[in-house]
Amino acid sequence: MIFEIDGVIKEKAELQDGIFYLSVEAPSIAYLAGPGQFVLVRVSPSFDPFLRRPLSIAGTKDDRIKLLFSIVGRGTSLLSRMREGDVLSLRGPLGKSFPHPEGDLLLVGGGMGVAPLLFAHQVYGGRLVLGVKDGSWKGLCDWVRDSLKGEVSLFSEDGSIGEKGTALDGALYYSYPSSEVWACGPKEMLFALYRALKGKVKGIFGSIEERMACGIGGCYGCSMETPRGMRRVCVDGPVFDLKEVCEI
Amino acid sequence: MSFSLTVGGLPLSFPLIISSGVWPMDVDFWKPPYTDGVGAICTKGITLNPRGGNRGVRVWETHSGLLNSIGLENPGIDGFLKDYLPMLKGRSVPLILNLWVEGLEDLKVMMDKLKPHRDEIDAIELNLSCPNVGKESHILRRRVDELKALVGSLRELWDRPLWVKLSPMSPSLIDEALAVEEEGADGVVIANTWLGMAIDVERERPVFERITAGLSGPAIFPLTLRLVWEVSSSVRIAVIGSGGVSSWEDAVAMILAGAWAVEIGSVTFWDLKAPLKIVKGMEDYLRRKGIAHYKDLVGRAKGGANP
Ligand SMILES: Cc1cc2nc3c(=O)[nH]c(=O)nc-3n(C[C@H](O)[C@H](O)[C@H](O)COP(=O)(O)OP(=O)(O)OC[C@H]3O[C@@H](n4cnc5c(N)ncnc54)[C@H](O)[C@@H]3O)c2cc1C
Ligand SMILES: Cc1cc2nc3c(=O)[nH]c(=O)nc-3n(C[C@H](O)[C@H](O)[C@H](O)COP(=O)(O)O)c2cc1C
Ligand code: FES
Numbered sequence: 001m002i003f004e005i006d007g008v009i010k011e012k013a014e015l016q017d018g019i020f021y022l023s024v025e026a027p028s029i030a031y032l033a034g035p036g037q038f039v040l041v042r043v044s045p046s047f048d049p050f051l052r053r054p055l056s057i058a059g060t061k062d063d064r065i066k067l068l069f070s071i072v073g074r075g076t077s078l079l080s081r082m083r084e085g086d087v088l089s090l091r092g093p094l095g096k097s098f099p100h101p102e103g104d105l106l107l108v109g110g111g112m113g114v115a116p117l118l119f120a121h122q123v124y125g126g127r128l129v130l131g132v133k134d135g136s137w138k139g140l141c142d143w144v145r146d147s148l149k150g151e152v153s154l155f156s157e158d159g160s161i162g163e164k165g166t167a168l169d170g171a172l173y174y175s176y177p178s179s180e181v182w183a184c185g186p187k188e189m190l191f192a193l194y195r196a197l198k199g200k201v202k203g204i205f206g207s208i209e210e211r212m213a214c215g216i217g218g219c220y221g222c223s224m225e226t227p228r229g230m231r232r233v234c235v236d237g238p239v240f241d242l243k244e245v246c247e248i
Numbered sequence: 249m250s251f252s253l254t255v256g257g258l259p260l261s262f263p264l265i266i267s268s269g270v271w272p273m274d275v276d277f278w279k280p281p282y283t284d285g286v287g288a289i290c291t292k293g294i295t296l297n298p299r300g301g302n303r304g305v306r307v308w309e310t311h312s313g314l315l316n317s318i319g320l321e322n323p324g325i326d327g328f329l330k331d332y333l334p335m336l337k338g339r340s341v342p343l344i345l346n347l348w349v350e351g352l353e354d355l356k357v358m359m360d361k362l363k364p365h366r367d368e369i370d371a372i373e374l375n376l377s378c379p380n381v382g383k384e385s386h387i388l389r390r391r392v393d394e395l396k397a398l399v400g401s402l403r404e405l406w407d408r409p410l411w412v413k414l415s416p417m418s419p420s421l422i423d424e425a426l427a428v429e430e431e432g433a434d435g436v437v438i439a440n441t442w443l444g445m446a447i448d449v450e451r452e453r454p455v456f457e458r459i460t461a462g463l464s465g466p467a468i469f470p471l472t473l474r475l476v477w478e479v480s481s482s483v484r485i486a487v488i489g490s491g492g493v494s495s496w497e498d499a500v501a502m503i504l505a506g507a508w509a510v511e512i513g514s515v516t517f518w519d520l521k522a523p524l525k526i527v528k529g530m531e532d533y534l535r536r537k538g539i540a541h542y543k544d545l546v547g548r549a550k551g552g553a554n555p
Binding site: 002004042047048049050051052089091211212213214216217218219220221222223225229230235 | 269270271272273274277292300301303305306307308309310311312313314316318321465466494514516517518519520521
């Protein structure tokens with residue numbers, strides 16, 4: 001069942017310049033959601049901007065869902081100006097969740113890609129590798145480390161936070177033949193991760209981003225070409241077994 | 249208060265139809281609560297062979313609307329009949345099959361395949377107006393006699409309700425609508441997306457691989473309203489409005505301009521409950537005005553006759 005409801009923003013925090021955390025009261029979505037699923041958020045009460053923005057569900061707590069987003073353009077900028085108590089129209093939960101893990105879970109996030117992995121960690125535990133660019137990401141990194149208590153390994157490209165390296169370096173370091181890897185980040189990162197780890201771990205799943213209009217499989221706006229034919233990211237994904245997407 | 253009316257041969261309980269290409273062909277969405285306020289649903293445009301659609305960016309937000317270049321991604325007629333139609337038997341609203349044909353040959357093959365399923369399809373909407381496939385010339389320079397041949401042949405092969413969806417880009421829309429009427433169709437859908445484009449200023453290139461794309465959403469409403477007004481003044485068959493309807497006021501305006509029913513598409517991206525909200529708004533309006541049936545509104549802005 002997919003709902004369209006008016007959530008209420010109960011908590012808002014700016015984790016670092018341009019990155020926000022929201023906790024939104026949205027009972028029907030919170031009770032049904034699984035890790036990997038997302039919501040389409042209406043960013044304005046008017047028709048401009050017109051399309052809803054896809055955001056991963058970064059966790060649930062009782063009747064609330066957690067969202068984590070960075071300011072990219074007009075929509076997320078408007079969203080960042082909403083306040084506690086404001087109503088937020090949400091469509092969800094959308095898309096497929098990560099399947100039940102069959103190996104030791106290793107969660108690999110690049111930057112904002114950490115959002116769905118936080119929900120995965122809430123449900124299944126496992127080690128989280130978070131890779132960021134530089135020291136400007138300290139706010140998010142600190143917040144993730146505090147929320148996950150321990151099982152986090154941080155990497156930054158310039159070495160200013162955690163180890164020097166990328167999320168991919170972290171994934172190579174922490175993966176074993178018994179690992180199942182769940183990742184989220186830019187498509188290029190996911191493909192590189194797949195090429196680096198294929199055959200060395202039990203499975204590799206990734207959450208993929210595409211532009212969306214309906215979010216429910218109606219408009220074919222989010223279709224992606226794969227070796228196995230066209231796939232709609234909003235209903236066939238956003239979580240894909242990367243084998244299906246990368247292997248010819 | 250009554251909303252039920254037979255429009256273009258198709259009995260509708262509400263004058264609001266979900267337009268083609270925006271709604272999943274998954275039966276869960278063809279039942280309450282998703283169909284509250286919905287009179288009928290159009291399928292995605294179905295072609296003879298399966299199509300993967302266009303490459304590159306497919307949807308791009310614009311001021312109060314969007315451009316799309318989907319390119320008719322669909323499972324083809326065989327895929328539709330095998331994988332979708334059986335499941336859609338469980339639906340609670342009429343199904344309007346949106347058909348896209350390359351030419352007369354396609355049409356005949358497709359209608360042969362559809363024949364055994366005649367009773368499972370409540371109406372056909374012949375889409376002569378998708379801007380995102382083939383050459384643009386098919387819309388911009390279509391000859392009225394070609395259109396007549398297509399509609400005439402389909403009319404011979406299909407005895408249930410038949411609507412023809414025309415393009416707002418047509419240089420002779422009224423002639424086309426008159427031709428549709430002459431060939432015996434039951435309704436004419438005015439219109440489809442408007443041809444537009446976008447440029448990615450960072451990449452300094454057009455956003456879409458095909459350069460042009462179709463504009464829809466609230467932004468196009470006044471443009472389409474004019475066409476509905478003009479076409480409904482020229483034909484006697486039912487005119488169904490499609491373009492930018494996003495509120496009950498828009499729906500009422502389009503009906504006052506001469507539409508017998510309206511299709512809504514893009515607004516469902518903004519609000520999944522738009523149909524119900526629009527119907528409720530119309531209901532309040534009719535009550536306030538002391539009008540018993542919405543059909544008394546059709547074309548009323550012209551001060552002329554009711555249907
Ligand atoms: C399934 C999914 C989950 C996501 N989860 C998160 C998350 O948890 N946190 C987060 O910060 N971001 C997430 N994103 C990316 C987020 O949707 C975009 O950053 C956001 O839509 C940008 O909107 P804007 O108006 O600020 O940017 P603009 O560039 O002004 O947006 C213009 C249009 O492009 C679309 N768009 C732009 N970038 C993207 C993108 N990367 N993916 C999809 N559509 C895009 C917008 O939705 C809008 O329709 C997710 C995307 C998807 C598909
Ligand atoms: C994403 C998208 C896909 C569409 N696909 C089709 C289609 O397959 N066949 C068709 O006849 N019209 C198609 N249309 C046009 C709509 O049915 C409708 O006529 C148009 O969008 C104008 O109405 P609106 O402003 O209410 O969306 C599509 C529109 C959109 C936005
Ligand atoms: S966003 Fe419409 S099909 Fe995926």
